[in-house]
Amino acid sequence: MTQPTAQDQRPGTTKTLLKGIDGAGTVRRTVLPGGLRVVTETLPTVRSAAFGIWVGVGSRDETPVLNGATHYLEHLLFKGTKTRSALDISSALDAVGGEMNAFTAKEYTCYYARVLDRDLPLAVDVVSDMLTSSLVRQEDIDTERDVVLEEIAMTEDDPGDVVHDLFAKVLYGESPLGRPVLGTVDTINALTRDQVYGFYRRRYRPENLVVAAAGNVDHAKVVRQVRRAFESVDALGRAETAPAAPRGGTRALKTAGKVEILDRPTEQAHLVLGMPALARNDDRRWALGVLNAALGGGMSSRLFQEVREKRGLAYSVYSYTSAYADSGLFGIYAGCQPKRVEEVLGICREELAKVAEHGITDEELKRAVGQMSGSTVLGMEDTGSLMSRVGKAELCYGTHLSVDELLGKIAAVTLDDVRSVATEVLGGFRPSLAVIGPVAGKRAARLTEAMQ
């Protein structure tokens, strides 16, 4: 593990953060003027390269009136720059068969492309141009507003999606992490060009960006291309500006026993049951990962076996964790017949209680460790995954773990570690609940009652 020092982060510095084997897995970072970081991971056995620019801004950075602005802006950066129209932007990568897209999360936004290695300079050019030189014209704001409203409507039509937003609201309430990334119809309709453009100019600053590339790439060449792209539009900063530190803070989230039910005429009832969990940097996260795998991470997990295999109560049932800088959550999702919500909920709560009291078995530990290790290694073959790993590590953690270090962390988890984290997290809070489906009247009242 490489802990960053002020020294390493000085603009102009290039540092090898991880030394790979046979050229694979070498991670290097160069800091450019303005604190712009360029991080690469090499995988010389492939012919592709993934390239992404990570921006340390997400929906949690929005005030209530700006809710949805980060994601709206992400759309607007595809609409044209000083030198490229929207069609120029999309044509460039379509023409070489590259994939280009972007996503907005609660703590970051990422613009990325995956291309054949020979087309990497093109990807660097186009994505850097979008990031630094988008016009965000009034006419783009007007047209794209409708597109974002359509995206909100499409999401509304998928209750299995919406229930996760509802659960975030249950746990985080009116605070920023409780608001939807897409915003609402009202906030999107109210946003002005000045607000969105101001947000862009304030937030997309070089010290807040991480440029990441992975695959068959040469670090020095990538740095030269990025530098040229940013310099040509005067988008680098002063030589002495250091990169922004990873988002920090701690927040003692304590929501317990809260229930929200949205009555909708869907076929299934969609539910998420869960509680506050661990922040991103928490050392217990490896143990929580193992616990999550054993409880609801695969077909052999307890929830899959109890809810689906033995009783046929759901098609989709799983558990998951979400981690932010200062807090996190643990959730169980299930979709089932509305008349079976109480039965499904009862089984999920029972399994939570069992694990909180007794932990998991030795066999489950071994299987979960195998599951996490295997999927970690399998994930190393995809340049897009590598790029995401190295970009997020730089932006959110400020440290990089090699595959061997990662596997070591997973292998080191003991039964006691899992039992402690199960007691503290799953046993530490009365679960909260979000439900979307045809659940109203007495059934809704009983559900709410049962959670108290």
Next chain:
Amino acid sequence: MTQPTAQDQRPGTTKTLLKGIDGAGTVRRTVLPGGLRVVTETLPTVRSAAFGIWVGVGSRDETPVLNGATHYLEHLLFKGTKTRSALDISSALDAVGGEMNAFTAKEYTCYYARVLDRDLPLAVDVVSDMLTSSLVRQEDIDTERDVVLEEIAMTEDDPGDVVHDLFAKVLYGESPLGRPVLGTVDTINALTRDQVYGFYRRRYRPENLVVAAAGNVDHAKVVRQVRRAFESVDALGRAETAPAAPRGGTRALKTAGKVEILDRPTEQAHLVLGMPALARNDDRRWALGVLNAALGGGMSSRLFQEVREKRGLAYSVYSYTSAYADSGLFGIYAGCQPKRVEEVLGICREELAKVAEHGITDEELKRAVGQMSGSTVLGMEDTGSLMSRVGKAELCYGTHLSVDELLGKIAAVTLDDVRSVATEVLGGFRPSLAVIGPVAGKRAARLTEAMQ
């Protein structure tokens, strides 16, 4: 291109179908007794292997009362064999971090796993055991019936999914390709153990199976493992049985101007507009692929530009082709505000008409060829995609194309080829339409009227 001969297909024969470069892209086939084919493609630069068994049976092989039986059976093969419980099956691959799953389509069913190369023997064992020795017990039938009903309910809750089933019904009517892969609540409720088990025993015969593996694999070893797995449960056939020929036939599908509207209280109206297109083996498929890319295949495509970029009418809009042995279809999907369905439909029809009359531009041709070529090459790095390509090629085409041959086919497409196929396919039938959304009364009547 390798055309198969009766000679090559004789049990006991091993043949190199494609010679790779530096060991990558070598495709070999061995035919085992009973006509069981084992096909592998090597990619020695990775550490993973993908393994799949393709069965030449899909929902189009079902009679109306058996509708959904193929997919139901796919679920049941995970429920236990003579020597493994459901938990044994899922635990085996979870424990090594492998992914295992299956899918059922209209013409085939596939059971697959992706694992680290050293775990390939385990994957071969487990998947072969499921295929050959599942018990399909009455109790499994009972529990899994509920799971399949939940899957149907979940799909019903996603109108963007259901509209594709509705469009298949519009084009194919009451014939097998017009029925949903999942079946209906009624057919699933009526299916008995005898029907499903009978279907299994009749259809899962060695001559109807293709075993495919790709990645860091050794052909001879894979063949030995598969032979051992099948032999040990006496699941190979007679030495002289030849593999089943690819599904054939031609069907002059002629649906034109048909409209189906499902009135539902969704946020968006989801529509598919389209017409009969090309069967899988049609030589014009490369030209249709180019046409599809230019019309609705990416962000630079005409539909994306006209519907989304310029007018903000949809978040998701694209065109696609589906090809079966004897027929195929071309479709345009869009999701939009219900009040804008007529406008969106008007634009899509206009773009269809323009392309049918004038074809595409030279610039669009170049971009589409680049797009298809680039994504073909990028797809070669994923062992799962390679396994699917080689498995489907063997089962459905009976021939294998190397990447260079594929790229050659794409590069050879001319403007005239595209114009001909545009005229014949897009201009050959009055489009048909499927809509799901809050569209009823006068608006529905106007829509239906407009399509005549």
